[in-house]
Amino acid sequence: MATSAAVTMTSSPGAAGRSVLEGAFGLLEAVERAGEAGLTRLTVECGLPKSTAHRLLEQLVELGAVERHRGNYRMGPQMFYLGRRWQPHPGLLSAARQPIRALAELAGVGVGICVLWKGQAQVLEWAPGKEVEPSAVTHRGMTWPWRTAAGKVLVAAAGPAALPGPLPESWAREAAGIRARGAAFDRQELVAGVCCTAVPLHGWPGQAPLASLCVVTDPAHHLERLAEAAARTAQVISTELRRR
Incomplete structure (x- = not known):
């Protein structure tokens, strides 16, 4: 025919x-x-x-x-x-831009919104911090291995099906810890001198995260405190998404 x-x-x-x-x-x-x-x-x-x-x-x-x-x-x-316009939820990036910029300016660290893409953490939005080391500077569209904090917090929530390959034997215990804390950490595991923490970013309570909110810094910063600040910022974004 x-x-x-x-x-x-x-x-x-x-x-x-x-x-x-x-x-x-x-x-x-x-x-x-x-x-x-x-x-x-x-x-x-x-x-x-x-x-x-x-x-x-x-x-x-x-x-x-x-x-x-x-x-x-x-x-x-x-x-x-076209790629710059993609987002996992309508209005996510517009709701996130001002809060992550405020956090980046206040804490002096880099702050980003990331999603899982083909087994990697991809940066959708990025706000650079004044105090971030040059090696930690990133940009929109950049991808990191899923084993950084931005990817780990999403894999922990989504389960093994989120990745194409097998997970390390130690992952089940690590994922349980991430879910219990509500945050993932990377203390120079991938790049020397670069640390990060990430929290899940939800659209609605009880649903899988839309993305992760990550903070990238150097070893001098207290990651647990940054995780608390990141969680507060994620809550602001989630509240704005629900309001819209």
Whole structure:
């Protein structure tokens, strides 16, 4: 049927049954992994016919999702703009921006809103602190291993299904401690000189956290006190979300 032919690419056995959207997203993921690559490399990585990959890439260029650069392809500005607008709950970022900036300014530490994405903690919003060491400076869109505080507090709430791979044997006891305290800690476990604490950020009581609110600092700060301040800030954000 004509409709089916328009939706499914069947120009080769390897492409049979793959939708146009699957092909386009596969190319976008390949471009993201490569940073910048030519048609041949992207074709090999996606397993698409070269003509199909070229057609899809040119369509993505027209949409601004991909751009050409010196004969190669790289991510386009439209993906950046769209990505910045994503959030796990409507209004979360607008409700969080002022409270996390206030905490960052008051405590002199970096404060962020993070979610789990493909087994990592991804930063959705970030307010830099004046006293944060240069090695701890981060930005929106950056990802950390889930074993940092921002990821641990979410995995502890969501359970093993939140991660694609197996968890360490010691994780069950650690997760129980995180749930009991209401906060997770990272005392230079991933990066020397960088400590952080994180608390869950809820939309409604009794529901799974929407995200985590994390504080990044140096070893000189008292993490337990920062966790208390982070919990108060998370409560302000949650109250604002419910009010809206």
